[in-house]
Amino acid sequence: MRKMDFFAQSDFTAKFEWGYEGVEQVGKDSDIVVIVDVLSFTTCVDVVVGRGGVVFPYRVKDDSAQTYAYEKNAILAGRRGDPISLSPVSLSSIPQGTRIVLPSPNGSTCTMLAKHCGGRVIAACLRNAGAVARYIRQQGGTVTVIASGERWPNGTLRPAIEDMIAAGAILEQLSDHSLSPEAQIAVGAYRTAKDTLLPMLLQSGSGQELTSKGYSEDVRIAAALNVSENVPVLNEEFAYEDMK
Template sequence: MTSPYAQAGFGVGFDWGPVGAGIVAGDIVAVADVLSFTTAVTVAADCGINVYPYRWRDETAVAYAARWDAKLAVGRSEAGPGDVSLSPVTIRRAEGVSRLVLPSPNGSTIARQLSDGGATVIAVSLRNRRAAADWVREQLQVASRRHQAPRVVAIAAGERWQDGSLRPAVEDLWGAGGFLSALGLDDLSPEARAAVAAYDAVADDLPKLLHECAGGRELTQYGYPEDVAIAAELDESTSVPVLEDGTMFRSI
């Protein structure tokens, strides 16, 4: 019996976090982790940097970076001159970096999980939501000529409370909903329609609301208001980072 949570019968779905990503299966999946993993990936793509997603920054991440001859991102608070972190600001300032291992317990983990399951995974933020939607429509047109109908799903990564439970992050809802809104398809599940409505309701007030939401206030409080400003660069990126072999985001 099909799970009632799978949003079966709809060509476009939406859900939250790694559990939702596992249940609402899609052939093409857009992962939105706006503050800051997928924003950082799009900034890296704009700079010609390939990103290797990784779950944690620990000794295994050091070995993983060495395996791919890549620079390992440090924690935001640890970043010094010349270092790169999850902060998009440091990625823009990076010199001589072509490969970056970017640990993230949310967006990175979900992207690799989905790719391992056979989905085509793209990194979506407010910066590239329209470019990503254009690319997906092209893939759907190609599939249609082959008499195929790939399912498209948007996943809002969310954050974590201290007890490890999912904290729905409204900025990720806006990122996923903004992508679905630009996609412009009709066959949306009720959940996907709700995500589109959430984005459309605030589209005229971005980036102000991104600074005022909990995630934006948190980063600003910790001293990273520029990261929020970069995340709010609506439609300014034409990069579409696609996860290749579950290993590396390369912009197409």
């Protein structure tokens, strides 16, 4: 057995891993890869598709992103504080059917890596955890849920508890799948937090960071469990659209 095979969770049909390497090492053999980035990207995706829009993931916000948005006849989202950004609040009143390019170093980048895995790619968060779990049960096959996490200043992965909690909210409902030990731990994290989601997220490192910058309402939107029936699936145009 090759060394990396020990970490592939290949004996199980529901798996859990973190970040870029998790997508590439575990997601590659899955029929479905679920990307979770609760306090920014995937909650924003849920908000946009809930208004009939589509989201084009993109790794970075630079001149190439502006060109890409022009090619896609889409609006380029900015940073938090801009009128349209990686802030769910900023997207909650966009016109119906808006097409948005959403750069993100975590959720968008994991999405772009996942597209090479060959399976369906879904954007999930706490808001649509139940809807995504139902979709996975209907589709069958193997699934890997990726907690995107955040980045330390040196660029390395910073595990973010909100992403593990949301992953667990999905995995808990996959009773017809066999859960890897990693997936079972994510379920345990969700069960610990499920009755105190909002205070847990507000008190987390990521939540405190956003609150200190004036974005506590983004945390509140992200902490709402199962309020959405959206199932954003990456389509042939490489955009997330609702496929419920």
